[in-house]
Amino acid sequence: MTDTITADTTAADSYILTLSCPDRPGIVAGVANFLFEHGCNILEAQQFDDTESGRFFMRVSFERVSGEETLESLKAGFATVAEAFKLDWRLRARSQKRKVMLLVSKFDHCLADLLYRWRIGEIPMEITAIAANYPRETYAHLDFDGIPFHYLPITKSTKMEQEAQLWELFQKTGSEVAVLARYMQVLSDGLSAKLSGRCINIHHSFLPGFKGAKPYHQAHARGVKLIGATAHYVTSDLDEGPIIEQDVERITHQDSAEALVRKGRDIERRVLARALAWHLDDRVLTNGHKTVVFRD
Numbered sequence: 001m002t003d004t005i006t007a008d009t010t011a012a013d014s015y016i017l018t019l020s021c022p023d024r025p026g027i028v029a030g031v032a033n034f035l036f037e038h039g040c041n042i043l044e045a046q047q048f049d050d051t052e053s054g055r056f057f058m059r060v061s062f063e064r065v066s067g068e069e070t071l072e073s074l075k076a077g078f079a080t081v082a083e084a085f086k087l088d089w090r091l092r093a094r095s096q097k098r099k100v101m102l103l104v105s106k107f108d109h110c111l112a113d114l115l116y117r118w119r120i121g122e123i124p125m126e127i128t129a130i131a132a133n134y135p136r137e138t139y140a141h142l143d144f145d146g147i148p149f150h151y152l153p154i155t156k157s158t159k160m161e162q163e164a165q166l167w168e169l170f171q172k173t174g175s176e177v178a179v180l181a182r183y184m185q186v187l188s189d190g191l192s193a194k195l196s197g198r199c200i201n202i203h204h205s206f207l208p209g210f211k212g213a214k215p216y217h218q219a220h221a222r223g224v225k226l227i228g229a230t231a232h233y234v235t236s237d238l239d240e241g242p243i244i245e246q247d248v249e250r251i252t253h254q255d256s257a258e259a260l261v262r263k264g265r266d267i268e269r270r271v272l273a274r275a276l277a278w279h280l281d282d283r284v285l286t287n288g289h290k291t292v293v294f295r296d
Contacts, residue, residue, distance in 0.1 A: 013064040014043070015071065016282045019082075019089040020292075023049050023056040027085050031060060034081050038074060039067030046294040050287060057285050057292045061094075090282065098280045100125045101175040103166070103183035104132045108139055110181040110202060113269035114276065119145065123277050128173035131166060133185060148173075154185060163191045170195070179276055180234065182268070189236040197286060199234040200279060202272040204264055205246060216264050220257035226250055227260055229268040231275035233286070242291045244275040244284055 021027065028047065035042060044061040069077075071093050082089050104111045111130070117123045131150045132138070150169060154162040170178060180187075180201040192199070204215050205228035219227060228248035235241035247267050251260060278284050278293060285292045 014094040015040075015062055015064075015074070015091060016094060017060045017062070017078075017089065017091050018058070018282045018285060019087045020055055020057045020285055020287070021085050021087045023054050024085070027056055027058070030081050030085060031058065034078060035060070035062055038069050038077060039064055040069070040074075041065045048292050048294075050292070053288065055287065057287065059282060059285070059294045092282060097124050097126045098177060099128045099173065099175045100177045100179060100276070100280070101128050101170055101173060102130045102179050102181050104130065104134075104139075104181045105184040106134055106138060107182045107184070107265075108142065109265045110269050110272050111139070112142055113273060114179070114181060115142065115144070117273055117277075123273065123280065125177075125276075125280055128175045129169055131169060133162070133183075159185075160188065163188055167191060167194060177276070177279065179272070181272065186238060187234060192234050192236045195234060197233060200231060200244065200272070200275055201234050201239070201241070202229060202231045202268050202275075203239060204228070204268070205230045205248065214257075216260040217257045220255070220260050223253070224251070227264055227267065229264065229271040231271045233291075242286050242289055244278065244291055244293060245271050247271045 017031070019031075032042065040062045042060060042062045045058070047056070047058040049056050071091070075091050078089070078091060081087070102111060102114065114123065115127075118125060118127060127147050129148045129150055130144060131152055133152060133154045135151050136149055152162050152165050169175075176198060178195055178199040180199065182202065187195070187199070216227070226248050228246060230239075230243055231245045232239070232243045233241040247270065249263055249267055251263065255263070275284075278295065281296070283294045283296065285294075
């Protein structure tokens, strides 16, 4: 799979509806009939029936082709359908970009990649802030293009104070998503709970095998044949939140530890980019400890 992320055409009268509910007959018909009766045309529809949990998941991209419906009137009208089927649902206009706050530490390959994809329009979003526990000169080679930068240093004794600053910044900027773009700090249970379903992390896929410092060097010492990366939602259980995307790459005995690090960086950046793009495009629905991902 290439590392190019595509998105549906964004228009002022284009919308995305996502929903989940206890499975029962008539859900798809109820949604389709509502959209037809309100002058809308379905552009893309994906659905999944989880027979284990008994829940139904659906994502619909549609456009308004007639009538005077607005986002607010569509939401008000759809509430009746939602009540009938006991839906957990979200309806969003495609023209409204989601607000994203990026967090980073010393390693900046994921940050640089996201900035590039944002700059060329591959990942439509509004970056509200870049927060780091390293000073701005660490990223002197990166053009932040006017994005506000916040240096929030952290020590063991100031961890809770620094997290309070992060949470305040997230709220003050109106951010909807926090991305740990190789932000090498473990979030507390309290902050993880506040950001539940709104915080995406990326890390190597050696866990729980190779913990701590220099995991790629540990993997090289053990002669591993596959390396990979995992993007997931952050929860209070360290690196065990619902997985959004993963990828792997085969290596051989000829690869040095440094080669593993280099290849690992490449996997991490593309996995995080896919996960964030899918989240922003409402393609990821949580299903207990798992996710349903309606890939493009």
